[in-house]
Amino acid sequence: xxxxxxxxxxxxxxxxxxxxxxxxxxxxxxxxxxxxxxxxxxxxxxxxxxxxxxxxxxxxxxxxxxxxxxxxxxxxxxxxxxxxxxxxxxxxxxxxxxxxxxxxxxxxxxxxxxxxxxxxxxxxxxxxxxxxxxxxxxxxxxxxxxxxxxxxxxxxxxxxxxxxxxxxxxxxxxxxxxxxxxxxxxxxxxxxxxxxxxxxxxxxxxxxxxxxxxxxxxxxxxxxxxxxxxxxxxxxxxxxxxxxxxxxxxxxxxxxxxxxxxxxxxxxxxxxxxxxxxxxxxxxxxxxxxxxxxxxxxxxxxxxxxxxxxxxxxxxxxxxxxxxxxxxxxxxxxxxxxxxxxxxxxxxxxxxxxxxxxxxxxxxxxxxxxxxxxxxxxxxxxxxxxxxxxxxxxxxxxxxxxxxxxxxxxxxxxxxxxxxxxxxxxxxxxxxxxxxxxxxxxxxxxxxxxxxxxxxxxxxxxxxxxxxxxxxxxxxxxxxxxxxxxxxxxxxxxxxxxxxxxxxxxxxxxxxx
Amino acid sequence: xxxxxxxxxxxxxxxxxxxxxxxxxxxxxxxxxxxxxxxxxxxxxxxxxxxxxxxxxxxxxxxxxxxxxxxxxxxxxxxxxxxxxxxxxxxxxxxxxxxxxxxxxxxxxxxxxxxxxxxxxxxxxxxxxxxxxxxxxxxxxxxxxxxxxxxxxxxxxxxxxxxxxxxxxxxxxxxxxxxxxxxxxxxxxxxxxxxxxxxxxxxxxxxxxxxxxxxxxxxxxxxxxxxxxxxxxxxxxxxxxxxxxxxxxxxxxxxxxxxxxxxxxxxxxxxxxxxxxxxxxxxxxxxxxxxxxxxxxxxxxxxxxxxxxxxxxxxxxxxxxxxxxxxxxxxxxxxxxxxxxxxxxxxxxxxxxxxxxxxxxxxxxxxxxxxxxxxx
Numbered sequence: 001x002x003x004x005x006x007x008x009x010x011x012x013x014x015x016x017x018x019x020x021x022x023x024x025x026x027x028x029x030x031x032x033x034x035x036x037x038x039x040x041x042x043x044x045x046x047x048x049x050x051x052x053x054x055x056x057x058x059x060x061x062x063x064x065x066x067x068x069x070x071x072x073x074x075x076x077x078x079x080x081x082x083x084x085x086x087x088x089x090x091x092x093x094x095x096x097x098x099x100x101x102x103x104x105x106x107x108x109x110x111x112x113x114x115x116x117x118x119x120x121x122x123x124x125x126x127x128x129x130x131x132x133x134x135x136x137x138x139x140x141x142x143x144x145x146x147x148x149x150x151x152x153x154x155x156x157x158x159x160x161x162x163x164x165x166x167x168x169x170x171x172x173x174x175x176x177x178x179x180x181x182x183x184x185x186x187x188x189x190x191x192x193x194x195x196x197x198x199x200x201x202x203x204x205x206x207x208x209x210x211x212x213x214x215x216x217x218x219x220x221x222x223x224x225x226x227x228x229x230x231x232x233x234x235x236x237x238x239x240x241x242x243x244x245x246x247x248x249x250x251x252x253x254x255x256x257x258x259x260x261x262x263x264x265x266x267x268x269x270x271x272x273x274x275x276x277x278x279x280x281x282x283x284x285x286x287x288x289x290x291x292x293x294x295x296x297x298x299x300x301x302x303x304x305x306x307x308x309x310x311x312x313x314x315x316x317x318x319x320x321x322x323x324x325x326x327x328x329x330x331x332x333x334x335x336x337x338x339x340x341x342x343x344x345x346x347x348x349x350x351x352x353x354x355x356x357x358x359x360x361x362x363x364x365x366x367x368x369x370x371x372x373x374x375x376x377x378x379x380x381x382x383x384x385x386x387x388x389x390x391x392x393x394x395x396x397x398x399x400x401x402x403x404x405x406x407x408x409x410x411x412x413x414x415x416x417x418x419x420x421x422x423x424x425x426x427x428x429x430x431x432x433x434x435x436x437x438x439x440x441x442x443x444x445x446x447x448x449x450x451x452x453x454x455x456x457x458x459x460x461x462x463x464x465x466x467x468x469x470x471x472x473x474x475x476x477x478x479x480x481x482x483x484x485x486x487x488x489x490x491x492x493x494x495x496x497x498x499x500x501x502x503x504x505x506x507x508x509x510x511x512x513x
Numbered sequence: 514x515x516x517x518x519x520x521x522x523x524x525x526x527x528x529x530x531x532x533x534x535x536x537x538x539x540x541x542x543x544x545x546x547x548x549x550x551x552x553x554x555x556x557x558x559x560x561x562x563x564x565x566x567x568x569x570x571x572x573x574x575x576x577x578x579x580x581x582x583x584x585x586x587x588x589x590x591x592x593x594x595x596x597x598x599x600x601x602x603x604x605x606x607x608x609x610x611x612x613x614x615x616x617x618x619x620x621x622x623x624x625x626x627x628x629x630x631x632x633x634x635x636x637x638x639x640x641x642x643x644x645x646x647x648x649x650x651x652x653x654x655x656x657x658x659x660x661x662x663x664x665x666x667x668x669x670x671x672x673x674x675x676x677x678x679x680x681x682x683x684x685x686x687x688x689x690x691x692x693x694x695x696x697x698x699x700x701x702x703x704x705x706x707x708x709x710x711x712x713x714x715x716x717x718x719x720x721x722x723x724x725x726x727x728x729x730x731x732x733x734x735x736x737x738x739x740x741x742x743x744x745x746x747x748x749x750x751x752x753x754x755x756x757x758x759x760x761x762x763x764x765x766x767x768x769x770x771x772x773x774x775x776x777x778x779x780x781x782x783x784x785x786x787x788x789x790x791x792x793x794x795x796x797x798x799x800x801x802x803x804x805x806x807x808x809x810x811x812x813x814x815x816x817x818x819x820x821x822x823x824x825x826x827x828x829x830x831x832x833x834x835x836x837x838x839x840x841x842x843x844x845x846x847x848x849x850x851x852x853x854x855x856x857x858x859x860x861x862x863x864x865x866x867x868x869x870x871x872x873x874x875x876x877x878x879x880x881x882x883x884x885x886x887x888x889x
Contacts, residue, residue, distance in 0.1 A: 094849055
């Protein structure tokens with residue numbers, strides 16, 4: 001904020017990342033996200049003294065409860081879901097009075113008038129100075145409705161107004177295809193400037209994801225190798241052990257591609273493949289990220305069967321337990337065509353990556369939960385040490401996002417003994433073992449960033465647009481193709497045979513994470 | 514946003530060995546664990562003068578090392594008389610939150626007699642190679658030639674704790690900074706880090722344009738603090754706070770320093786950039802239960818009625834944040850400041866070991882105020 005810049009006592013204190021005073025309004029305050037993530041995250045920010053004194057949290061939802069009841073619910077939820085337990089009673093005692101509640105439906109103008117009056121009182125009594133952070137923790141169909149009503153009620157400050165700010169955090173999904181995503185963007189842009197919109201992808205709030213940037217651009221030794229001349233291919237895996245966890249209704253309309261690839265997985269792809277940004281700021285980083293998506297080689301419809309694989313889990317076993325098929329899950333059609341697994345071979349057409357395939361995959365009910373990026377380097381030109389060297393694998397660098405965050409580099413080493421025998425060894429860096437500390441939850445980091453006006457770790461409209469532009473034709477083609485013979489992989493396995501064929505066609509194999 | 518866990522020294526070790534066998538004893542300790550992969554990010558060298566400081570340093574170091582794995586060397590500078598071999602206790606440090614996970618090595622040295630003169634070379638041969646050296650100096654900061662200067666010269670990060678030193682030590686430290694420190698060397702103060710919540714809370718008053726105008730009209734800063742040690746009329750903490758404030762507002766120090774007596778304190782007249790006088794007042798506010806010299810109240814005020822005040826409730830960690838300023842809404846708030854524990858501060862220091870220009874600026878501003886002849 002300009003005012004912060006002019007305050008001489010602020011200079012040099014900024015490294016503490018303290019949020020300015022602000023009223024944080026959560027739409028959908030009676031929902032699960034608020035209870036499980038948002039209020040515990042705000043409590044932790046309070047505990048870490050990163051919220052300004054006088055900050056206010058206003059819940060907005062249809063449920064007609066009083067403020068005391070709302071506070072009680074949030075206190076109980078925080079006790080259950082806060083990452084550090086037990087809840088610090090002193091910190092909660094400071095935090096709780098900042099919680100208030102306004103009830104109303106999202107399409108009720110009177111409710112927004114009540115909200116406006118309430119926020120004016122909050123400004124006068126708490127000193128929040130007209131600063132607003134609206135968090136849309138609602139189903140996506142309400143995003144544009146809420147935005148329009150906020151504007152109509154005079155609750156949106158102009159983006160150019162330097163004396164106060166209005167920012168909006170929007171939860172994914174940002175549309176369900178290119179068309180609906182653009183419609184949502186148009187609706188939001190009628191009310192808000194792009195600089196006021198923070199599209200949250202909680203993956204970007206993860207420490208290990210941010211470490212990708214640190215690893216790539218904080219070390220000089222890897223960058224010269226990070227290109228087509230030295231890298232054979234890259235595999236990105238987002239594997240889930242869990243099924244759909246009662247979210248059948250949502251998942252039937254989404255599927256693995258919309259749920260994971262279009263957002264989380266493409267975020268990882270962008271971070272791995274982007275060029276160095278000119279600065280570590282929101283626009284410089286996002287400019288480089290979006291160039292990756294723009295450089296993706298579109299899949300022609302006739303090559304989609306060859307370059308993609310999709311699957312749906314059937315019955316299976318995991319850890320000795322029997323698991324139901326997807327079609328047997330609650331709220332799922334017995335004839336569902338929704339994919340619970342998707343894999344693609346994507347190519348980035350630029351100077352750095354031309355000819356380097358990126359194999360990406362995600363799925364539910366796979367063997368284990370793991371998110372990782374495996375960079376496979378090219379093999380040696382000559383096997384100087386004979387047969388034993390031929391048995392070693394090319395160097396591989398694995399960036400593990402979750403669980404067991406860390407980095408492993410595989411290289412060949414001489415096995416002790418009188419013969420020159422080479423073996424693969426792993427050099428392993430594990431976050432948890434190196435730094436014995438608990439990281440902030442992704443929501444803490446991202447809410448704080450939004451309060452500070454730092455959009456670096458949020459998706460910009462063009463990123464979302466480009467991701468849909470790539471994925472939508474694939475989804476359309478799949479919808480028009482003959483129905484696949486689902487289920488085609490057993491729960492507890494690594495996915496369908498077609499996914500194996502996808503990489504084997506190129507003479508490669510999926511890494512077993 | 515992060516929580517640290519503590520480490521504890523566990524078998525294998527600690528064992529007492531001659532100094533020249535310390536390195537091999539550490540290697541044997543690691544081998545006895547199967548020589549696991551280990552990360553080293555720093556050497557933390559803590560130098561203390563007595564057993565109480567030694568315990569304090571050992572505990573603090575164990576607390577921070579899981580977050581900053583590496584080698585901890587704690588040196589107790591024992592009696593200067595009588596020669597004796599350097600006693601060395603070595604052991605490994607285990608992360609208490611993860612039994613079986615060893616995160617560092619601990620060497621505790623007792624140095625007495627003439628060996629004190631050579632402590633820097635003793636420490637140097639025990640440093641883990643290739644990682645930065647952080648010197649944490651507890652207690653008085655002696656002027657050169659001294660072990661402090663020799664060790665500081667070899668360190669990448671030097672930190673003192675001005676809660677344990679008197680005002681002349683600030684001058685000594687400032688002299689080291691201006692005359693010997695390398696441009697890349699980071700010099701800091703644990704006590705300075707404890708000031709941050711107070712600085713933040715005061716700065717927050719002036720984020721609003723209306724209150725910012727009030728700051729430009731300010732004519733006085735009064736700092737109240739619990740009784741400082743050794744008969745000083747100001748604590749090092751208050752001095753650094755005042756130095757920071759004055760530097761930020763570009764207040765000028767008069768050519769001749771003359772502290773005028775005040776009730777329970779003293780005042781120094783500075784001048785604002787526009788030439789108007791500005792009163793800096795140091796007031797003793799006896800609050801049993803607080804550390805020596807801890808701040809109890811900060812008040813910025815002007816002749817036209819602007820008043821911005823932070824006041825500690827009793828001896829607690831709760832601050833009342835209140836003020837009055839024309840054209841601004843300043844609802845009274847209650848702020849809680851973090852516990853002033855050393856490990857927490859040390860962790861923050863190690864998290865961000867870069868040169869703290871704000872501290873150096875505050876030190877440069879405050880040191881001349883206490884250059885000599887100031888004792889009451």
